Amino acid sequence: MQWSTCSLALSLNAECSASKALEDSKLLFERSSDDRYKRRKYGQKMVKGSKFPRSYYKCQHPKCEVKNTLKRSYTGKTTEILYKGTHNHPKPQPSCLFTVGALMSIQEENQDKVSYVPAQAVATGMDVTLPQLNLISNEVANDLDLKRRRTNVDTLDVILVINLYISEQQLQPLNAETIHSQVHASNSNFDNVFQSVVNGGVDRLAEETDVCNSALNFYIDCLVVKVIQGVVQKKKTSSKISVEMSDDGSNKRGKDEIIVGTNTEDNVNISCKIHANKVVDDVNTNVDMCVDVDMTDNVEMHVNNVAHSDKASDKNAVKSEEYERELFEIGGEGVVIVGGGEGGEGGRP
DNA sequence: TTTGTTTGACCCGGG
DNA sequence: TCCCGGGTCAAACAA
Ligand SMILES: [Zn+2]
Numbered sequence: 001m002q003w004s005t006c007s008l009a010l011s012l013n014a015e016c017s018a019s020k021a022l023e024d025s026k027l028l029f030e031r032s033s034d035d036r037y038k039r040r041k042y043g044q045k046m047v048k049g050s051k052f053p054r055s056y057y058k059c060q061h062p063k064c065e066v067k068n069t070l071k072r073s074y075t076g077k078t079t080e081i082l083y084k085g086t087h088n089h090p091k092p093q094p095s096c097l098f099t100v101g102a103l104m105s106i107q108e109e110n111q112d113k114v115s116y117v118p119a120q121a122v123a124t125g126m127d128v129t130l131p132q133l134n135l136i137s138n139e140v141a142n143d144l145d146l147k148r149r150r151t152n153v154d155t156l157d158v159i160l161v162i163n164l165y166i167s168e169q170q171l172q173p174l175n176a177e178t179i180h181s182q183v184h185a186s187n188s189n190f191d192n193v194f195q196s197v198v199n200g201g202v203d204r205l206a207e208e209t210d211v212c213n214s215a216l217n218f219y220i221d222c223l224v225v226k227v228i229q230g231v232v233q234k235k236k237t238s239s240k241i242s243v244e245m246s247d248d249g250s251n252k253r254g255k256d257e258i259i260v261g262t263n264t265e266d267n268v269n270i271s272c273k274i275h276a277n278k279v280v281d282d283v284n285t286n287v288d289m290c291v292d293v294d295m296t297d298n299v300e301m302h303v304n305n306v307a308h309s310d311k312a313s314d315k316n317a318v319k320s321e322e323y324e325r326e327l328f329e330i331g332g333e334g335v336v337i338v339g340g341g342e343g344g345e346g347g348r349p
Numbered sequence: 350t351t352t353g354t355t356t357g358a359c360c361c362g363g364g
Numbered sequence: 365t366c367c368c369g370g371g372t373c374a375a376a377c378a379a
Contacts, residue, residue, distance in 0.1 A: 041354055043372055056371070060353095069371090 003082035029081070036091055037061070039068060050074050061089050212314075267273055 029039070038060035044053045059066040069082040080173035 040352090042374090044355075045370065045372095048368095054370085058372095067371095112370070 005080065037066075037087065056307050059087060064088050088335060271318070 039057040040060050041055060041057050043056040047054045047057070051074065054072070055070040057068040057070070059068075064085075064087055066083070066085040066087050069084075070079055071082055072079045079311055
């Protein structure tokens with residue numbers, strides 16, 4: 001059994017409890033360059049010449065045989081990762097960062113500090129100036145991947161982004177001229193250029209579906225970036241649907257909640273809380289509500305003037321059962337490219 | 350219910 | 365052929 005040595009060796013505490021060892025292994029993988037690979041521990045063994053057990057891990061990816069061994073020095077002060085094999089699949093992408101929901105909550109969190117362009121304003125096609133994306137919390141600000149994304153956001157260049165993506169995901173390289181010509185072709189747009197990149201990658205790594213998934217995440221990120229820049233206009237549709245609502249019976253302004261349950265009519269998963277900004281005690285009185293938005297399934301809710309009551313006897317009484325919902329479909333049908341002479345419908349890969 | 354860990358048994362090559 | 369020891373399996377267990 002030949003294990004190749006990794007350059008990474010960490011000084012870790014020499015304690016040897018099981019939980020400590022687990023913690024350490026997580027820490028070690030976390031600090032290594034490929035912590036996004038999913039691995040499963042399949043064995044642990046005391047080895048001669050060490051007070052500490054050796055742990056064995058296998059990559060979780062189907063058909064990938066990469067194995068890692070965590071080996072502690074005799075004293076237990078350092079631990080190193082040994083490798084066997086090479087991953088036959090791209091490194092998993094972190095999940096999509098720029099969902100509309102994320103943008104909106106970030107915006108909400110920071111509204112007193114930075115003058116962001118409301119995502120909604122962009123969505124409705126208002127003429128806006130570019131926001132500075134200083135909207136990432138400190139805890140993730142050092143994440144390299146995030147830096148990459150932020151760079152993309154600040155100076156989004158389709159060719160740059162695509163090339164970056166190609167190299168990261170080990171996809172079939174595309175000639176820069178090809179990309180360029182496609183980007184600027186009158187009947188082409190960012191969407192289908194990116195689509196062709198994704199297809200190329202999927203073909204090459206035939207059996208992999210997560211290439212597609214991570215591509216989709218990235219694609220959505222890029223589209224959202226475009227949205228921020230005002231290049232993509234989100235098509236907005238609204239309709240009325242009914243849901244089950246219940247009042248929590250509280251009577252504190254701003255804390256008073258109406259729980260909106262799952263809408264049963266059209267299979268949209270909605271879950272949110274409405275906070276009343278007034279205290280009333282008559283179920284027939286309409287009050288203004290602000291809404292905690294749950295972007296599950298890209299559904300956004302706007303609820304206004306819902307009647308409710310704070311009388312204890314009226315607990316759970318909510319008069320209005322209809323509200324308006326707005327659909328924001330990022331990267332799906334309804335994404336329209338409106339800038340730079342480009343046109344056409346977008347489509348999910 | 351799902352996902353990952355623990356742990357003793359088992360496998361297998363080398364001496 | 366037996367024994368040793370690193371590596372792996374998989375049932376039980378845990379969250
Ligand atoms: Zn792998």
